[in-house]
Amino acid sequence: MDSNTEISSAALQRLLGIGKSVLSELAQRGIVVKGTKRGTFELEASVSAYCAHLRDMASARGGNRVLAVPSRVRDLSARQNVTLTLELRACLDELADDKAA
Numbered sequence: 001m002d003s004n005t006e007i008s009s010a011a012l013q014r015l016l017g018i019g020k021s022v023l024s025e026l027a028q029r030g031i032v033v034k035g036t037k038r039g040t041f042e043l044e045a046s047v048s049a050y051c052a053h054l055r056d057m058a059s060a061r062g063g064n065r066v067l068a069v070p071s072r073v074r075d076l077s078a079r080q081n082v083t084l085t086l087e088l089r090a091c092l093d094e095l096a097d098d099k100a101a
Contacts, residue, residue: 004042004044005042005043005044005095005096006035006036006037006040006041006042006043007035007040007041007043007095008039008040008041009023009039009040009041011095012032012041012043012046015047015088015091015092015095016047016050026050026053027041030049031049031050031053032046032049032050033045033046033049043092043095047088047092
């Protein structure tokens with residue numbers, strides 16, 4: 001997949017599971033990266049920045065309390081993150097295939 005791939009705002013909304021107003025707010029805050037064409041976003045940069053934003057939000061909520069979580073729960077969370085990562089990659093591959101078609 002080309003790192004400069006651009007997708008429509010509607011496609012990015014579906015991929016991230018957010019609505020139009022949230023995407024607009026993320027764009028205003030510079031969390032997602034606008035593309036060169038009107039109504040498009042840079043796919044890889046936007047998804048990467050959005051994931052970083054979610055990690056920052058999660059760490060701000062949890063703080064050092066994360067260390068107190070039993071290892072079983074941390075392991076489960078790690079497995080869920082791997083599953084989510086694989087699902088996200090599959091979505092990105094599907095979008096790339098759609099664009100290539």
